[in-house]
Amino acid sequence: MSDLKKEGLKNEIAGKAKQVKGTLTDDDGKKIEGKAQESAGKAQQDVDEATKKKD
Template identity: 50%
Template sequence: MSKDKVKGMTEQVTGKAKEVEGKLTDDKVRESQGKAENFLGKARQKVDELKEDLEEKFDRKD
């Protein structure tokens, strides 16, 4: 598993925790920060998956 994939997963978990914390404390800013971090984590994972797919396809053609 790549560092980017792990970082993306970590961002998703911490983002979700911040989002829940914001909802429980009625802190809209914290909730929004959590949502943004969760989204960033998902995006990082998708980019990493795309990168792995491209590397795999180019390696096969050699």
């Protein structure tokens, strides 16, 4: 597993955790921040996959 994919998974999981925390604490800002981090993690994984297909 590449470093980019690992980082993407880490960001995706951390983002989901932030969303849950935001839901539990009724913090809309934390939910938005979590969604953005989750999306960034998915994008990192997509870039990793695209790079592998290119090679």
